[in-house]
Amino acid sequence: MTHFFQLLDPRARILTVVAAIAIIASTPPAILKPFAIYALLALLLVFLSRAPGIYLTLRVLAASPFLLLAGGLLAFQHGLTPEGTPAGVSAGLSVLFKGYLAALLLAMLTATTPLSELLWALRALKAPPALNTILGMMYRYTSLLSEEYARMERARDCRTVRPLGRHRIPIYGHQFGNLILRSWDRADRVHAAMLSRGFNGAWPSMEQRQFQFRDAAFLMVTAAMFLLTRLTAA
């Protein structure tokens, strides 16, 4: 079933998420009050998108190590207050909240927007065609090349009776070099096949989308709500 958020133009979805993250990130570190409202607004967007909760939770938690490191460093680098608590605790919490909310919004976007739509939106937003082509090829070939590498590893394991030991680095280097060589050769074959189908430097697209009033309205209203929260809290 398609929900309201998925019906929006992918450009509107990307711009809404980028605007929301940028506004949240611009909140001064000393002010923590608006984060509760940001969280409510973000959850409202998640509800509208019907993104799967377990996926979002896992993605947000995956951001924890870097966020905890950055937040912890910021909290403790100001030293301790006379009461014994870190002086930079507000700044540290601010970084944590910003990071987690940004991770939630980004995960929501990617959970509800297929890569093909994101690529189309990037092209419509005037990103270079080469960027689109490289992204499209990564989407198509990364798993294929990973499987090819796994086969190479299996073949090596079948022929290796001793631990790799001090030869580990040259052996891995040769395997990686082999994978690069194979991918280079594959690129030539793929390019010839793409040319035979009429490839002219950009992916053909069947999308016939128009940026409608509701897309603009959703973008403006969402950005305005985040901005209002940010400005009234400052």
Place this chain on the structure above:
Amino acid sequence: MHIADGIIPNVWCGAAHGISWSALYWLGRRIETEEVVRLGMLASASFAISLIHFPLGATSVHLGLYGLAGILAGKRAFPVIFAALLFQTILFQHGGLVSLGLNATNMGTGALLAAAVWRTGLLPQRARAFLCGFLGVLTPALLIALEFSLTGYGKGFWFMAALYLGAATLEGLLTVAIVSFLQRTRPALLAARP
């Protein structure tokens, strides 16, 4: 090494977006379709390799291959790295959309530096390959430490950058092994590119 959104102030992220998008257009101009397809495949192979983790002391590291990208793609390594970072942001939420420019600038600088070192031809090939792999990792680590120290996070990330010396050395050694293999099997791939 991927900076998440909300950590570095927006002004920095905005400036880095300006730099990285300009570099993306400038270094990707007049690119032939054949080259784009090769770069796409190189990005896919590099990303597949970067998913493999190596034990290093009590932890594990994965390769970035920014130096190798500089060797094989020259200045086009920047569009490759930009695309790879955007791909990881979209699919795995490594990094973020607002901090994408910062991440691309950090890692792209490492690759461009490696490309410049590879082109010089002053050192023997193996020494250059090591330096490319080493600088490809250490340069982004140092840039991240610099950005964090300039934006009020103190000196903690300089310590993190020092920890990356081990990963940079491993990457340098593996780059030497990869380059040696390519030199024996397909030396044309290693021809210095602009």
